[in-house]
Amino acid sequence: MNREIYLPDGYTTIRKIGERDGYEVYDLFFGPNHPGMHGNFGYVLDMMGTEIVRVRPNAGMLHRGFEKAMERKKWVQNLALIPRVCVVDPDPNEVAYCQAVEELLGVEAPERARYLRTITLERSRLTAFLMGMGGVGGAIGLYSATYLMMADRDRLLDMFEALTGARVYHIFNVPGGVRRDAPEGWFDGVLKVLDELESNIPDWDKLVFENPVVWARLEGLAPITEEEARRGGLVGPNLRATGAKFDVRRDAPYAAYGELDVEMHNAGDGKADALTRAVQVRLEYEATIRLIRQAIAKAKKLPSGPVRADVGPLHKLRVPKGDAYSKVESSKGEFGYYIVSNGGYTPYRVSVRGPSMPAGIHLAKTQLPGVKIDDVAAWMATLAICSPDIDR
């Protein structure tokens, strides 16, 4: 195996100088069992001293094989499997899958269901942002941010529980709509939680985004230009942080996004380092709260009606022959499901386009060489890499 294969220009030279001076290149396992790693994934780092000279992504430890497993389960059974593709932000998987199935079935979710989908998707985004911002703190030793933001996230999970009966994997969406309507007073409960979250924002700013040590750690770390981000397949906040104006919710609206005013924020202009990416998430966090308020205001005015189109008994669902691709904007960017049906009770093939694969695999090989071991966890956290999405 050619050991120089992933090294960008220059690092080969550094390595040769290091070897001449008697430094050894050694392997360091960063994961799967490592406090800085997110999930069952790892990098094998070729290190010289504390500097990385080469990265080998070490996937394959999740042992689930989501895509293959979906071919053996009924259409509705897959709803319990797909949220696990991204544990932190599970709902976009449900919606993308259901929308693709609906396209093949030729049905459309009722308006009320579309609003409920939008509200749950945005709340799922909030939970992921809170975990992400707290995760950035955790990666550089600011554990208070992690704990405090997880407490905020718990308040959102309470409201998920009230709506769906589940806290993490909601399995709320089904082909044709959603499982149930919002219970009495649920919208007001969500608004109350949003008030609490908003009142905490100044504290999070002081703790994380105005913290001089956080700035010292993240500023200038792993910068990426808009051109490189586009070429590398980055999406979502990571791409928008570089100044790109791309958001599936605006560019290819789904659910109720076409009727809402989705804000576009860019923390950087042409280039984004780790700090810019963290600030991008912070800006989008606040915008998401405003978007949920907007959606709830409209949903409250909707007349009562069905929340699920009639597609027959779900356990006997057969989807007509054909293929469909549906995409949604998750907290980490575009999440797409490509589904092929041969007209049977199970999918013939499901392929997932996740946002973490380009950063977690391809970008790691080009950006991490030259970075010190100190910054690997912070690099992963600011790119919001979700490892089950890589290892599916």
Add this chain to the structure above:
Amino acid sequence: MSSKMILDLFGMTFFYIVVGLTFMGLGRKITARLQRRVGPPWYQSFLDVFKCFSKTSISHNYIMDLGLIMALAGLIATAYFMPVAKGWTPAGSSSIVVILYLMTIGYLGMAMGVSASGNPNATIGISRALALMFGYEIPFAMIILAMISVLGSSSLSDIAMSQAGGIQNWNIIRFPLGFLAAEIAFQAMIGEKPYDHMIAPAEIASGPMVELGGKFLGIAFLLHAVQLFVETGLMVNLFLGGASTWYEFVGKQFVVYFTSMVINTVFARYRIEQGIKHLWVWAGSFAAIQLVLTRYFDIFSR
């Protein structure tokens, strides 16, 4: 060596460990409350140590065994020179030069022990700890030099006793810049944020602790407990007027530790090179100005 002295030494070792472990437990509780958590009970550290000592231990080689024992022995020996109440020490001497010298044995023993484990994370952690020593020992040495030049004695008991008579005589008032420098250096010495580079879980998987389990991890806990006693005791004797009773001494130690834990809770961790630079620039500048003011302008002498 008389039997009384032997009993004193055993008794004091037990005392250091109990105080250190209690502080560790209270520190976890304080941190938890600041993070809006309930946190473990204050005696959790004792349970952790008992549990560790009851488990099977895996040793890589005898250097690992000896290194950790050497580290613990070095720190306990340091503690014997630490004045507790009214300047009393089990060793009968409290030379600050000896204390600073012996304190490094703890780190060197740890370095020897965990490097023998062969895990690169442990080696990086120890190399960080030794590099950080350059950052905080120089400012600390300058402050001590300033105090010695005023008092004409290198005995920590003498430094503590010289502050008797009220808060206005404490060195925190007489050497304010020195105290600021020492407080910054103390944060690094104790290994708390923004200078917890040695452990840094998300970066180097807890560094030296990564290969420790069972009795070795238990010894590491005890090591940290004694280290807490020594380092907080140093601050109490240098700046907070020493103590006339044991309760007063432990109370003041706790105030020092509490301050450190609050700073630890609201800060992230610097990169190692940033940490050393920060120590030299800030702690070093404050200490140097204090030394110059004290030595050449005679501002703080009585």
